Amino acid sequence: MTIENVKAVLFDVFGTVVDWRSNVAREAGFFLNSHGIKLADPARFADAWRRRYSPSMEEVRSGRRPFTRLDVLHRENLMAILPDFGIDQAAISAAEIDDLNHVWHRLDPWPDVITGLVRLKSSHIIAPLSNGNVSLMIDMAKRAGLPWDAILGAEVAQAYKPTPEAYVRTADILGLRPEQICMVAAHNSDLAAARSCGFRTAFVPRPHEHGPGQTTDLVAEQDWDIVAPDFIALASALQNSLVI
Amino acid sequence: MTIENVKAVLFDVFGTVVDWRSNVAREAGFFLNSHGIKLADPARFADAWRRRYSPSMEEVRSGRRPFTRLDVLHRENLMAILPDFGIDQAAISAAEIDDLNHVWHRLDPWPDVITGLVRLKSSHIIAPLSNGNVSLMIDMAKRAGLPWDAILGAEVAQAYKPTPEAYVRTADILGLRPEQICMVAAHNSDLAAARSCGFRTAFVPRPHEHGPGQTTDLVAEQDWDIVAPDFIALASALQNSLVI
Numbered sequence: 001m002t003i004e005n006v007k008a009v010l011f012d013v014f015g016t017v018v019d020w021r022s023n024v025a026r027e028a029g030f031f032l033n034s035h036g037i038k039l040a041d042p043a044r045f046a047d048a049w050r051r052r053y054s055p056s057m058e059e060v061r062s063g064r065r066p067f068t069r070l071d072v073l074h075r076e077n078l079m080a081i082l083p084d085f086g087i088d089q090a091a092i093s094a095a096e097i098d099d100l101n102h103v104w105h106r107l108d109p110w111p112d113v114i115t116g117l118v119r120l121k122s123s124h125i126i127a128p129l130s131n132g133n134v135s136l137m138i139d140m141a142k143r144a145g146l147p148w149d150a151i152l153g154a155e156v157a158q159a160y161k162p163t164p165e166a167y168v169r170t171a172d173i174l175g176l177r178p179e180q181i182c183m184v185a186a187h188n189s190d191l192a193a194a195r196s197c198g199f200r201t202a203f204v205p206r207p208h209e210h211g212p213g214q215t216t217d218l219v220a221e222q223d224w225d226i227v228a229p230d231f232i233a234l235a236s237a238l239q240n241s242l243v244i
Numbered sequence: 245m246t247i248e249n250v251k252a253v254l255f256d257v258f259g260t261v262v263d264w265r266s267n268v269a270r271e272a273g274f275f276l277n278s279h280g281i282k283l284a285d286p287a288r289f290a291d292a293w294r295r296r297y298s299p300s301m302e303e304v305r306s307g308r309r310p311f312t313r314l315d316v317l318h319r320e321n322l323m324a325i326l327p328d329f330g331i332d333q334a335a336i337s338a339a340e341i342d343d344l345n346h347v348w349h350r351l352d353p354w355p356d357v358i359t360g361l362v363r364l365k366s367s368h369i370i371a372p373l374s375n376g377n378v379s380l381m382i383d384m385a386k387r388a389g390l391p392w393d394a395i396l397g398a399e400v401a402q403a404y405k406p407t408p409e410a411y412v413r414t415a416d417i418l419g420l421r422p423e424q425i426c427m428v429a430a431h432n433s434d435l436a437a438a439r440s441c442g443f444r445t446a447f448v449p450r451p452h453e454h455g456p457g458q459t460t461d462l463v464a465e466q467d468w469d470i471v472a473p474d475f476i477a478l479a480s481a482l483q484n485s486l487v488i
Contacts, residue, residue, distance in 0.1 A: 071419065125382055135419040138369055138394050150382050150395040155417065173399065175315065175379040 003182060003200050003225050004241045008174055009120055010152065010199075012161075012185035013130035015209040018107035018140065021046045027103040031096075037086050043211055045085060052077035057131060057160040067158045069133035075101045104132065105139035109146065110206065116231025117147055123239050127152045129170055129183065131160050162193030171197070184234065188221040195222070202226035202234055247426060247444050247469050248485045252418055253364055254396065254443075256405075256429035257374035259453040262351035262384065265290050271347040275340075281330050287455055289329060296321035301375060301404040311402045313377035319345045348376065349383035353390065354450065360475025361391055367483050371396045373414055373427065375404050406437030415441070428478065432465040439466070446470035446478055 014020045021043055028049075029042035039045060056073040059065040078101055082089050120126050128137050130153040137151045152170050159165035171178050178198030185191050186206040195201050201224040207214055220227045228234040258264045265287055272293075273286035283289060300317040303309040322345055326333050364370050372381050374397040381395045396414050403409035415422050422442030429435050430450040439445050445468040451458055464471045472478040 125386065133419075134394060134396075134400075134417045138418070142369065142393060148394075149386060150378060150392075152378075156378075156400055173378045174382070175377075 003238060005180055006124065006182045006200055006238060006241075007176055007180045008125035008127065009182045009184060009202075009238060010127055010129035010170065012183070012187060012190050013128045013132055013137070013140075013153075014104075014107075015206055016184060016186040016204060017113055017128070017146070018109050018144070019206075019209070020050070020104070020107050021209060021211060023107045024049065024103050027100065027106075031100050032085060032087075035087055035092075039085070045081070047210075048081045048084060049074075049077055052080060061160050061163050067155075067160075069155050070104075070131055071101065071133050071136060074104055102139075105136050106143060107140055109144050110230070112230035112232050114145055114147075116233075116235045119232070119235040120238060121147050121149065123242060125149050125174070129153050129161070129166070131166075161190060164193070164197050167194050167197040167199060171199075182225065182238065187217050191224055192222065195224075200225045202228060202237070204228050204230060204234055247482060249424055250368065250426045250444055250482060250485075251420055251424045252369035252371065253426045253428060253446075253482060254371055254373035254414065256427070256431060256434050257372045257376055257381065257384075257397075258348075258351075259450055260428060260430040260448060261357055261372070261390070262353050262388070263450075263453070264294070264348070264351050265453060265455060267351045268293065268347050271344065271350075275344050276329060276331075279331055279336075283329070289325070291454075292325045292328060293318075293321055296324060305404050305407050311399075311404075313399050314348075314375055315345065315377050315380060318348055346383075349380050350387060351384055353388050354474070356474035356476050358389055358391075360477075360479045363476070363479040364482060365391050365393065367486060369393050369418070373397050373405070373410070375410075405434060408437070408441050411438050411441040411443060415443075426469065426482065428475075431461050435468055436466065439468075444469045446472060446481070448472050448474060448478055 011017055024046035025043040028045040029039065032039050032042060056077055060067055075097065078097065079089055117126055127148050127150045130137060132153060133155045134151050141148055154160045154166055156173065157166045157169040159169065171181055179200060182200040182202050183191060183194035184202045184204060186204055186209060191201040191203060203220045203224045205218060207218055226234065226237045228237055255261055268290035269287040272289040273283065276283050276286060300321055304311055322341065323333055361370055371392050371394045374381060376397060377399045378395050385392055398404045398410055400417065401410045401413040403413065415425055423444060426444040426446050427435060427438035428446045428448060430448055430453060435445040435447060447464045447468040449462060451462055470478065470481045472481055
C-alpha cells in the first residue's frame with residue numbers, strides 16, 4: 001500500500017460528500033411554483049444552474065478575473081438562467097435571490113458520509129478541499145453535522161480546482177508533503193489533478209450525482225490508490241493501512 | 245444587549261484558550277535537561293521565547309517582510325534564544341528543533357474551555373481568530389478536542405492581529421457584518437482592535453497566563469460587550485442574549 005503515511009484526507013464536496021442535485025431541484029421547485037411556474041422535473045433547473053459552474057470558475061482559473069468566491073459566481077449564474085425558466089429577473093427581490101442562492105449551503109450528505117467521516121476523524125485530519133467558499137462549507141457542515149477538522153479549499157488557497165495551486169497551496173498550509181495527503185472524490189478529473197501534484201487518491205463513485213441517467217464517473221478511470229463504494233469502506237481502507 | 249445578532253464567536257487562542265506558558269515551560273525543561281542544563285524555573289525559557297513573538301510578527305505587520313506563518317517565526321525565535329540558555333545551536337539536530345518548536349501545537353486548554361465551546365457550538369459558529377497558523381491550530385484542536393467549526397486567523401487572512409485586515413478579512417470570509425461577530429480574548433489590546441473594526445467583544449481574563457505574578461490584563465479596560473470569568477459563563481451570556 002502507498003497510503004500508509006497519509007496524515008490528512010481531503011474531500012471534494014459537491015457530488016462526493018453531498019447530493020447537490022436533489023436538494024437544489026427541490027428548493028428550485030418551491031421557488032418556481034411560488035412564481036406560478038410548474039416544471040415537470042425541477043432537476044432541469046439544477047442542471048442548468050450547475051452547467052454554468054465550471055465555465056464561471058474558468059474565468060478565474062484563466063486569470064481573466066481575480067479570485068471570486070463561489071457564492072458570487074453561483075448568484076451570477078442563477079440570475080443568468082432565470083429567464084430560461086420564464087422568470088423576470090427584475091421581478092424577484094434580492095432577498096429571495098440570496099435565499100435561493102444559499103441552497104448550496106443547505107445540501108444533504110449521502111447516507112454513508114457522517115459515519116465514515118466520524119471514523120476517519122479519529123485517525124486522520126479531515127477537511128474539505130472544495131471549490132465552495134468557506135462560509136458555504138461552514139453552514140453546510142453545521143447543518144449536516146460534518147465533523148471537519150478545518151475548512152480548506154479554493155478560497156483559502158485562492159485558486160480553483162483543478163488548478164495545481166489549489167492542491168499545492170493546501171498541502172503547504174497543512175505543513176504536509178503531497179504524498180501525506182489523500183484526495184477523495186467522485187470525479188476522476190479531480191483525482192487526476194491531485195495525483196499530478198503528488199497526492200494520494202481515493203475514488204468513491206456517486207452514480208446518482210447526476211440523476212438516474214448518469215453516464216460519467218461511473219468507474220475508476222485510473223488505478224487510484226483506493227477505490228471504495230462509500231465513505232465507510234474508505235475509512236476502513238485508510239485505517240487498515242495505518243502502521244500501528 | 246448589543247450581542248443578540250452575533251452569529252460567529254471568534255477566539256484568540258494563545259493565553260485565551262490554551263495555557264501556553266506551562267506547556268512550553270514543561271517541554272523546554274525536558275529539552276534543557278537532556279542537554280545537561282538545569283534551569284530552576286523553565287518558565288523563564290517560555291517567557292524568553294514568547295518575548296520575541298510580537299516583534300517577529302511586527303516585521304510582517306510593518307510590511308518589511310512578506311506574510312510568514314507563525315511556525316517559521318517561532319522556529320527562528322527559538323534558535324535565537326538557545327545561546328542565552330547555554331545551548332550551542334549547531335549541536336542540536338534540525339529534527340530536535342522541529343520537535344520542540346511544535347510544542348505550540350501541543351498546548352492544553354484551560355479547564356473551562358471544552359465545556360464552553362461545546363455549548364457555544366450548538367448556537368453559534370465558533371472558530372479561532374489567532375495568529376497561529378492553520379496546521380498549528382488543527383494539531384492543537386485534534387489533540388485537545390477543541391470543536392471548532394473552521395480554522396480562521398492570520399494565515400487565512402494573510403495579516404497578523406492587531407492589523408485591521410486580520411479582523412476585516414475574516415468577517416468577509418464568513419460573509420458576516422462585523423457586528424455579527426464577537427471576538428473573545430484575554431487581552432484588552434486584541435479586543436480594542438476588534439472593536440475598532442466593528443466587532444462585538446468579550447473579555448475572559450486569564451490571570452495566570454503569565455504566571456503567578458501577572459500584572460497585565462487582569463481586568464477589563466473598556467466596557468466590553470461581555471465580561472465573563474470563563475468560557476462556560478461566556479456561553480451562557482451569548483446564548484441568553486439570543487432572540488428565540
